Amino acid sequence: MNAGLAKEKLAEGADPAAAVPLLDRVHVLAKESIAEVRDLARGIHPAGLDDGLDTALRTLAAHSTVPVRVATGIEARPTPAVETIAYLCAAELLTNAVKHSGAGRIEIDVRAGRGRLRLAVADDGRGGARPGGGTGLPGLAERARPVDGTMTIDSPSGGGTTVTIELPLSAEDAL
16 A cells, blocks of 8 residues: 555655655555565475485475485484475476487485485486576575575586585574
């Protein structure tokens, strides 16, 4: 409503300064709304994770139209927030590989050690994946960033793609 009022003031030829307080309020409300949505999203726990990340990834792989090999080495279970981020990243990367790479084989490898969880999804497809090519890869980097996670992409043209996500085992360690 404040944005609409500001628009009306400007359309009526009012001094642009009169719209600033209204737009400031819109800005504050938008930031608060984004924070609320992020908090809500963090609270969503995929049911597949009830039995742990390794089981959830194997279930995800079993439903793929491209053969997927899953290798895990997770001794200490990550916090629910980190598990959720890793699972959602793996799901997105698997979907991307199936849809875009032309791969005949995909590998998901997840390991934990030295306080970090390392998720790598590799395919034998055509390669050439770039982070600016759409919303998927930049979105994954954004998903990992709140817990000080990182993402790297190795995707030479014609040589397959490996995307690696590294996260702390505990989201609290990153905050």
